[in-house]
Amino acid sequence: MTSDAAPERAAATLPDGRELTVRLAVPADAPAILDMVHRAFLARPVAGERPDALKDDVRSIEARLDNGLGYLTLIDDRPVGVVMVARQRGALRLGRVCVLPEHRRLGVASFTVDVVLEDLAVRGEERVQLLARQEFPSLQAWWRRHGFEAQGVEGNCVVMARLLPxxxxxxxxxxxxxxxxxxxxxxxxxxxxxxxxxxxxxxxxxxxxxxxxxxxxxxxxxxxxxxxxxxxxxxxxxxxxxxxxxxxxxxxxxxxxxxxxxxxxxxxxxxxxxxxxxxxxxxxxxxxxxxxxxxxxxxxxxxxxxxxxxxxxxxxxxxxxxxx
Ligand SMILES: Nc1ncnc2c1ncn2[C@@H]1O[C@H](COP(=O)(O)OP(=O)(O)O)[C@@H](O)[C@H]1O
Ligand SMILES: [Mg+2]
Missing domain, CATH: 3.40.50.300 (P-loop containing nucleotide triphosphate hydrolases)
Structure with missing residues (x-):
């Protein structure tokens, strides 16, 4: 996966007039990404095991950026959400998908996922997967609304996948x-x-x-x-x-x-x-x-x-x- 085909910033305007943008993350974004991942995943309801995301540190985020891609969502230039992309077992997977708790319900996650899927399609990718924790049916329903379907189980997660546009x-x-x-x-x-x-x-x-x-x-x-x-x-x-x-x-x-x-x-x-x-x-x-x-x-x-x-x-x- 090359990152030289960096996407142009994709932008939208929120109902309150603020600007929403998505851009590729660079290594210097690792601390900001870590902070968002920790805050977002800590705010999730606790069910079963502690999510792996809470074990991340700056080095592990840097390694993820090095081996894959990261997309950062900003509101008026302040980071509010992240999506990481990595190739695992031959499949392209989205991970660490999150939006800061105080910026939910504005459509930030939907906009971000749409931009990421389009950018991956531009990069010539055809299919993408993700893991959704089995204990959260509403999370799976959200991904189904974005075109993903369950296709198997891995540990305590449902593997969901879709073809890209x-x-x-x-x-x-x-x-x-x-x-x-x-x-x-x-x-x-x-x-x-x-x-x-x-x-x-x-x-x-x-x-x-x-x-x-x-x-x-x-x-x-x-x-x-x-x-x-x-x-x-x-x-x-x-x-x-x-x-x-x-x-x-x-x-x-x-x-x-x-x-x-x-x-x-x-x-x-x-x-x-x-x-x-x-x-x-x-x-x-x-x-x-x-x-x-x-x-x-x-x-x-x-x-x-x-x-x-x-x-x-x-x-x-x-x-x-x-x-x-
Ligand atoms: N790559 C391109 N694809 C489509 N239209 C283009 C392109 N480059 C320039 N144009 C011009 O942009 C305009 C598109 O207008 P139109 O098809 O009426 O847009 P819409 O229906 O989306 O409002 C036309 O004047 C067309 O000649
Ligand atoms: Mg028209």
Missing amino acids: VAVEVPDADAMRGLGLRLAPLLRAGDLIIASGDLGSGKTTLAQGVGAGLGVAGPVISPTFVLARVHPSRDERPALVHADAYRLGGAAELDDLGLDDSVAASVTFVEWGAGVAEALASDRLEIDIRRGIDPDDETRWVFLTPIGARWSHDALATAAKGDA
Whole structure:
């Protein structure tokens, strides 16, 4: 595992306006990491054995950073959480995942884990594991909500694992359309794609490629003002229903669009649909588009996360990566 592909700092704004960032840890962070790990793990309910994390010292943290990766989460530049990554028995494992007790319930852990999973995907990793103590079912439930599933038992822990998102580097707008073109042959009637990413990240550009691949009539343009547009295919492929959920108040307003009726016969592509459009189908393909902090850099990273039995992760990875 190399750490020279250091991630750019990933940032988000908390509801109270403070800035949340995640960056790679460096050896000089070891004392701060140790302090967080001890405070966070001491605050956990005591069950069974003392967690190994309480036996850490600065040297053991330095050794972990040396042999693997560490990610540090900061609020306004103060460290509040950590995730360590190490290769153990041939598998990549997350460990020492913690957030300081006074910063819980803000979504810090979810944000951090999402950034870590995306960064590991960018590094070419495919699968990740972790150990969750058996005595804490709510901890296991939290990891299940983040895509992990139990796959065995090790000592007093459940081994949980998940596939990482498929990461695709997209240098320019044509390459984004190319990605849509390559995904289109995999798509069939009833499929739901939920695309997320900031304004101008390339969601509509991707939809254009998907539309071209499905052979649809009419230009695929931003549906912001009409909320949803139906593009019938000229090639006996399903129609593309292209919707924009940005202005919708929530799932109830989405119902008003009547997409339910068209979903079964079409490929439905919803921009800004996260948290709103999931109910349209049982399975879905989530697509997250990220751009770096340098505004002059046009490169996007696209993360594809298949949800449900409909999708084959391998087929998606093969199609998405193409010859690139
Ligand atoms: N790598 C890239 N991928 C996608 N679009 C890009 C890329 N580089 C530059 N662009 C430009 O960024 C803009 C993306 O706009 P659009 O697809 O409408 O975004 P969104 O629908 O996410 O708001 C387009 O003007 C496109 O030409
Ligand atoms: Mg758009």
